[in-house]
Amino acid sequence: MDQVIFYTRNQCQLCKEAMQLLTILQSEFSFEIIEKNIDESDELTEKYGLMIPVIEMNNEIIQYGQIDYFTLQSFLKK
Template identity: 60%
Template sequence: MEVNYYTRNKCELCEEGKLLLQLLQEEYPFEIIEKDIDASDELTEKFGLMIPVVEINGEIVQYGRIDLAALEKELKENLK
């Protein structure tokens, strides 16, 4: 399974969220596809004020400050 992670440079919340995703990778089989929103005007317009954004199977499951327990629940549900 792939998890899209929308982020940008010099973003503390993005760094924290990535660490949480990497922690969950130790327990669950998924790949993190990191996408820098600053590389695309479309992504900047769509996610500019929301980052970081976690997207699983085309659905935004979390944004802003990432909650480990809620993210783990989403991963479990999507891995069924």
């Protein structure tokens, strides 16, 4: 099963919306969501701090910041 890494942080409204989109897409495509809170890691905070939320699959960033359904869907169709 494919894994989607979802970088998030506390009190992030864009992150909540992105998680809702990922959950909806899970019903269409088979993948596991691995949520990583960047606030728990200085390294991740430094790397993704201004980009959150970040969605990554196969070591490739699919989208970050404002996440939209159609971009994610077209990537998952590949």
